[in-house]
Amino acid sequence: FVGTLVAQDLVAFTETTLGNGLWEPWIRGIVEGYITPGSWLGVILIGEFGVLTMTVTYLLFLLLPLVIAFYLSLAIMEDSGYLPRLATLVDRSLNTIGLNGSAVIPLILGFGCVTMATITTRLLGSEREKTISTSILQFAIPCSAQLAVVAALLTGAGFAAILIYSGTIFTVFVLIGTILHRTLPGKTSPLLIDLPPMRVPRFDNVVRKTAYRAYFFMKEATPWFFAGALGVGIMQVTGMLTVWQNILAPLTTGWLQLPREAATAFVMGMVRRDFGAAGLYDLHLSSDQVVVALVTITLFTPCIASLMVMLKER
Numbered sequence: 001f002v003g004t005l006v007a008q009d010l011v012a013f014t015e016t017t018l019g020n021g022l023w024e025p026w027i028r029g030i031v032e033g034y035i036t037p038g039s040w041l042g043v044i045l046i047g048e049f050g051v052l053t054m055t056v057t058y059l060l061f062l063l064l065p066l067v068i069a070f071y072l073s074l075a076i077m078e079d080s081g082y083l084p085r086l087a088t089l090v091d092r093s094l095n096t097i098g099l100n101g102s103a104v105i106p107l108i109l110g111f112g113c114v115t116m117a118t119i120t121t122r123l124l125g126s127e128r129e130k131t132i133s134t135s136i137l138q139f140a141i142p143c144s145a146q147l148a149v150v151a152a153l154l155t156g157a158g159f160a161a162i163l164i165y166s167g168t169i170f171t172v173f174v175l176i177g178t179i180l181h182r183t184l185p186g187k188t189s190p191l192l193i194d195l196p197p198m199r200v201p202r203f204d205n206v207v208r209k210t211a212y213r214a215y216f217f218m219k220e221a222t223p224w225f226f227a228g229a230l231g232v233g234i235m236q237v238t239g240m241l242t243v244w245q246n247i248l249a250p251l252t253t254g255w256l257q258l259p260r261e262a263a264t265a266f267v268m269g270m271v272r273r274d275f276g277a278a279g280l281y282d283l284h285l286s287s288d289q290v291v292v293a294l295v296t297i298t299l300f301t302p303c304i305a306s307l308m309v310m311l312k313e314r
Contacts, residue, residue: 010065011152019061024053044233049264055229058278059222066148068214074108075209079201083108084193091191097177098132098184100125100191106133110141113217115306117141125189132180138302138310140173142277149277150294157287168295228268241267256292259283265293269300276300 028037028046035042046053077083083105091101103124110117114137121130121137142150154162181188235241241264245252248263256262261283269276276297285293302310 010069011062014061014065015057019057023056023061027052027056040237043237044230047233047236049229049232049236051226051229051233055225059218059225062278062281063148063221064214064218066152067217068210070111070148071210071213071217072206074111075206075213076201078209079199079205081196081198084195085198087191087193088195095188096181097136097174098181098188099129099177100188102191102193103129103133106137107141110137111143111147113213113220114138114141114143114302115220118306118310126186128184128186129189131184132177134310135180136173136176138306139299140169140176142169142298146277146298149281150298153280153285153290153294157290161287161291164291165294169298172299232264232268235267256296258289258293259285262293265297266300269297 024046031037031042031046031052035045037043037046043050045051048054077086086108087101087104089101090104094101094103105123106117106120109120117137118134121133124130124133150165154165232241235244244267245260245263248266249260252258252263252266253260262280265276265279265283267276268279277294280290280293280297283293
């Protein structure tokens with residue numbers, strides 16, 4: 001649903017037709033009436049990484065439809081009573097990495113927003129389990145916006161790319177949990193959870209949860225996206241972006257075999273990982289390059305918001 005119908009069909013319409021076709025020409029026409037496009041302010045506002053062009057297109061016409069689709073799926077699972085049963089099903093598997101089944105809730109929430117999921121690790125039984133789950137969230141779980149872009153890119157790259165990407169991320173997931181499980185003192189607490197009856201999800205509950213979480217995402221992500229676009233725009237005007245691309249060139253073009261422009265996505269990923277992943281969306285990458293770029297951006301440093309919450313919580 002998210003990977004095919006939304007990521008391919010809906011986003012192809014919203015980004016290309018509404019974003020690139022309607023919004024960007026309209027806002028450029030307005031701004032160009034007052035500011036020269038080639039000036040430093042014009043580059044920052046309506047340039048390649050424009051605050052009023054690329055940022056709005058990414059937020060409203062690329063990420064928002066994908067985020068709504070993910071949260072809709074999550075709300076249906078929650079309201080049906082399936083999540084507590086899922087915790088019971090995965091309890092034994094999570095025991096092997098030092099967690100019990102209740103950790104599946106913050107881990108699944110991490111696929112929505114890693115920052116919010118890091119806060120929900122307070123529900124876990126011990127500091128040991130909180131540390132393990134937080135580490136996994138920060139370094140092996142893509143948030144909904146990033147995951148949606150990943151799904152969109154992988155769908156076009158083929159089934160083999162999906163398997164390689166999923167296998168790599170799962171391996172890192174298990175390695176982080178296993179290493180911490182064997183090195184941190186303490187034991188895994190037992191799972192104690194009530195199982196509510198299964199039911200047909202209520203429409204109003206699903207809509208309310210989806211709307212609230214989508215609003216929370218936009219409220220939390222929008223300032224960082226604009227700040228990131230502003231920072232990248234300033235770097236482009238001052239020439240620092242080219243300097244960073246040259247510094248990262250041995251990594252991006254040499255070792256990773258990616259286009260030179262991928263360095264810009266990695267720089268944007270330091271602000272928000274989903275912003276960096278969205279930056280890969282418009283690059284013309286082969287199937288192999290898609291896998292390499294997505295694995296790299298997924299295992300990249302946590303975004304600033306989740307890093308601050310992690311330092312505060314742990």
